[in-house]
Amino acid sequence: MHQMVFEVVTYAVDEHLAGHADTIEVTITADGGIRVRNNGRGLPVQVEESTGKPTVELELTELSFGLRARTGYWVSGGINGLGLCVVNALSSRLTVEIHRDGHRWTQAYEKGTPITALRRHEESSGHGTAIAFLPDADIFETTRYSFATLSERLQELAFLNGGLAISLTDERPERPVRYHHSDGLRAYVAHLSPYPPRLVHSPAIAFESENQDATIFVQVAMEWNTWSTGGLRSFANSTRTPEGGKHEQGFRSALTNIVNDHARRQRHLRADDEDITTEAIYEGLTAVVSVRLAHPVFEGSTGTKLGNPEVNAYVQEVVREHLTDWLDHHPNEAAAIIRHILNAST
Template sequence: MTESGNPSQPANVNEYNASHIQVLEGREAIRRRPGMYIGSTSERGLHQMVFQVVSYAVDEHLAGHADTIDVTITADGGVRVADNGRGLPVEVEESTGKPAVERELTELSFRPNPHTGYSVSGGINGLGLCVVNALSSRLTVEVHRDGHRWTQEYEKGTPITALTRNEESSGNGTAIVFFPDADIFEITRYSFATLSERLQELSFLNGGLAISLTDERPERPVRYHHSDGLQAYVAHLNPYPPSFVHSPAIAFESENEDATVFVQVAMQWNTWSTGGFHSFANTTRTHEGGTHEQGFRTALTNIVNDYARRQHHLSADDEAVTAEAVQEGLTAVISVKVARPVFEGATRTKLSNPEADAYIQGVVRKHLTDWLDHHPDEAAAIIRHILNTST
């Protein structure tokens, strides 16, 4: 991760190989209890299958290797996810006699070694591809790597062909086509709107990553690419310029010294809504908040009160402005990427890492205070807005 927003330095393509795969347990556990891995077997779980494959591709972007992800809802009911990352490893591991790509798709595994380039990961702790394969009636993987195109086919998580080396290829990347198992899922028809909303969200959270979605039922392509990242996300959430208390949105980012916490914030006050917080940890929406959101809210309230008193908007005898008043009309997006995320519950919707709270408080205090000091007119408008809502 760097101050410019690139979460990590690119790892060499050869550093991601079979030695990074560690076995936990087999596919039958997934098929017996799918809800433990994707939340449910309803429409929510169905779409989670897509997001898990996309998460692998996003991890390749975070590692500095992929800048494009193409998602297609196929006419025959499947989904294809393709990226231009390094490509899944194809070499045969000596201890098992299996290609690394087969292990990734058939064994509950994870990538704990930082040399893979995955300093952060947005999937089910690296288990996503195996879970999707186990819950699919059919899956085909196509890898462009090591100078060739490689393919392999699966049924219900079991390989039915060997990994095959095909024609020469000069590119790199992975494409996975899968069909949800009707014996597992209550519904197998994908919603374009549901997929589109999440893919657009991911494009906001990963500035510079281009994500496309095509529906072949009939064809309906969209493409998301936001170089402004979270500022563009706030603009999307705040669509009415006349209501802005200030413009543009305030945005900043920072990374700690040992590159284990990377935080991005964009925020803007408006008069048309009560506001709202959108917080994320490793690109997963944390609907229940957590330590990263707690740190932001605490620092924000303290900074607004400190600034209001320094600029004599509040006297020494005035009561402090409440957190509720400070947040009235505020639209904010907080995205944190941590090397070892700790979530409460299987749904991964509340972050528990204590270091996220402390680090974000410091980042917000430094960057927001600097912004207020360097934008006195906008700062005065924000304080007036907050004080008016508190009366």
């Protein structure tokens, strides 16, 4: 049931990634429903000749297996791109309001079926989409939304998409929350780190890069602290990948090689010393690796393991270039990190 919310939100995130939206407003309404509003371009309203139906109605009623190629990167909300039609089918009622092409447009549905045609209303200079729905009580055992569950995921999306403002309001009573993290993954790593922080270095290391043909975009943030086991979180197209995958493999491989190479170049390790182990390098490390790609392949028992081999190679390249550069240009912080790692290996 909560995934229904996230599926609608991913459409707005897609608009943000394409450069057309910077605000998403999620509301748990007084009747227990959900309203998601964004200031993107608005879902298309033109009639498709082959069906005689407006595009928005097709989005809300027809299955499309696999990720849809909208604009910019594809974003999977976890239902493998099946999209708004699934939300509509699982709702006792759903309404869509669109500001686009100089007018306000609306359409209403019950149990996935349109009960009104798409209607054009007064002129409007605005742009964006608002979708409101009520989960079907005949399908779900409970239709009560958890504020905490929604809040955690929406904050995560704000971290992963720097510059995107996401708000959550609960009208059961009102309980507003707004997330907007201009620092993106650097702020996310700080959020994940233990409090009070006992950092080996500050601020967190962060970098990003896009490949030449704009099919893979990589973001990484990381920092070491002295008193926690740390942890690595990875994402593909804003979706958590708890089973890891090629992006995690690329990060782990590059990190181990870089740390050992830097330690030897700076003579923290003698020629006959053994390499620093991966376990020691990860002691106290908190890291987030996020990739966006045009054609993600998800594998694993729950479909949350990224299988694209080209991502492994590109993540290694990005980490090798940027982390090596950071260590070389921050010698004091780099020395502190190596000392911390060596202490962890003893």
